[in-house]
Amino acid sequence: MLALTSPVETWAHRIPPGPKLAALAVFSLAVFFVEDPVLMLLPLGFAAAGFAALGPVAARAGLRAIRPLWIFVAVLLVWHGATGELDRGLALSGRIVAAVAMATLVTMTTRLDDLMAFLTRALAPLRRLGLDPQVAVFAMALVIRFTPVLLARGRALREAWAARSPRRPTWRLVTPMAVAALDDAEHVAEAIRARGGLGSPQNEQET
Known part of the structure; x- marks a missing residue:
């Protein structure tokens, strides 16, 4: 079986799993308090910057990992658009993408053995x-x-x-x-x- 690991070694691999998981928890909690779709661009931009900082090879691998989310995002947007709550759908979609992207960033840059030992x-x-x-x-x-x-x-x-x-x-x-x-x-x-x-x-x- 394969793992969600980066195809190349990056600077983020040197960070212990504890701080990364703590940062992920804080980020995930904070992003769910964002209600404005425009403000949601900030956590999305932060996640995008995190992938970009890993380098082009790792960034492309991370984007491929979260690409299947477009199906869920499309369903959410269509549903909320049909119910007249498109802004809410945009905010919810942004939360999901941002949280999953950051979680993917953590798993990509953390060896599974280290993650399991810490947990x-x-x-x-x-x-x-x-x-x-x-x-x-x-x-x-x-x-x-x-x-x-x-x-x-x-x-x-x-x-x-x-x-x-x-x-x-x-x-x-x-x-x-x-x-x-x-x-x-x-x-x-x-x-x-x-x-x-x-x-x-x-x-x-x-x-």
């Missing part, structure tokens, strides 16, 4: 509540790992559609995408069970 330490107090932080960290790692895999599957389905039909892909691709995701999830679950579950020493070493 395991940060979530250690959950053990007092009877919760295993390893399970939460493992779930986060799977999301990060599988996101580019699912995007690649989506591209493959669109290409297969284009090879068989002159029409544009429609909502009918949702079903094969869902089946593929469930199939991958079943394979991962079987692999975890074969290794003794999340709490086994082998899985803890692999994660």
Whole structure:
């Protein structure tokens, strides 16, 4: 499986995961207080500047990673335009794009092992509540790992559609995408069970 990592080493890789995650949390919280579509250009510009600072190669990789968001943005804009709330739709779309872009920036410039190690330490107090932080960290790692895999599957389905039909892909691709995701999830679950579950020493070493 692939990860959402930068194809080149950048200056942002030298920043520890803790400060980057803290900055992401503050940014995501702040951006959801922005209601004016014009003011939303500020966090969007900040995210764009962050990608540009990584260099052209990494910036292009980051933009490709968030490109699938245009579908959700289009749906939001059409819906809010039809209901006469286009300004609200623009603000909501800007929030989503800005937050996802910054999250992508963090995952691109943070090694998965470092991210998991930090989250395991940060979530250690959950053990007092009877919760295993390893399970939460493992779930986060799977999301990060599988996101580019699912995007690649989506591209493959669109290409297969284009090879068989002159029409544009429609909502009918949702079903094969869902089946593929469930199939991958079943394979991962079987692999975890074969290794003794999340709490086994082998899985803890692999994660």
